[in-house]
Amino acid sequence: MMIKKSIIVAIVILTTMSFTSIERKAYKAVISESTAAWVAYKAGGQHNGTIGIKEGFLVVDDNMVVSGSFTIEMNSIKVLDTDKKKLLNHLKSDDFFDVEKFPIATFIISGSSIDGDKMMIKGKLTIKELTEEIKFLASITKNEKGQMVLESETFKVNRAKFNVTYKSKTFFNNLKDKFIYDEFDMKVKVVFSEIEK
Numbered sequence: 001m002m003i004k005k006s007i008i009v010a011i012v013i014l015t016t017m018s019f020t021s022i023e024r025k026a027y028k029a030v031i032s033e034s035t036a037a038w039v040a041y042k043a044g045g046q047h048n049g050t051i052g053i054k055e056g057f058l059v060v061d062d063n064m065v066v067s068g069s070f071t072i073e074m075n076s077i078k079v080l081d082t083d084k085k086k087l088l089n090h091l092k093s094d095d096f097f098d099v100e101k102f103p104i105a106t107f108i109i110s111g112s113s114i115d116g117d118k119m120m121i122k123g124k125l126t127i128k129e130l131t132e133e134i135k136f137l138a139s140i141t142k143n144e145k146g147q148m149v150l151e152s153e154t155f156k157v158n159r160a161k162f163n164v165t166y167k168s169k170t171f172f173n174n175l176k177d178k179f180i181y182d183e184f185d186m187k188v189k190v191v192f193s194e195i196e197k
Helices: 002-019 084-092
Strands: 025-029 035-042 045-061 064-079 104-115 118-127 130-142 148-152 155-158 183-194
Touching: 045 148, 045 183, 064 084, 064 118, 130 155
Parallel strands: none
Antiparallel strands: 025 045, 025 183, 035 045, 035 183, 045 064, 064 104, 104 118, 118 130, 130 148, 148 183, 155 183
């Protein structure tokens, strides 16, 4: 269902190009050059890793992001620090993201605004079929290839909002110092190429 939703969003983005101003342009993510990094925290420590962006689209009008969508492949999650295999299997299990049952997450952009010298990107993040509004600051530049690069500042995602309950103080009050913080950090860098009309 989520895969179909992502495809429908992409079609709508491309279709609306025919009915908007000449300044409006559509871009497609260059997956091989895009990254999404995470850091999760527990009492007395942390773990970090990456997760793959399967596809992404943006519509930009007069240098402002007006819409877009990202599809995140949950099974692509990686752990970059110690004890990799055990933690990786745990993150993929139903204790955390249950990637077999929920293989895809999505972020649908609803709009943006200027915040100082950055852009505030707003949208809806869906994980495990639960949806929450999030926002993050980002810069948008062009690289030497003429591609557009969207790079976020570090932003917080609250796993409890998506029913990821393992060792969460939101759900359990007897964890003492054996808890894992609900909020984890995300930082994304996505390279886009313009979609030719």
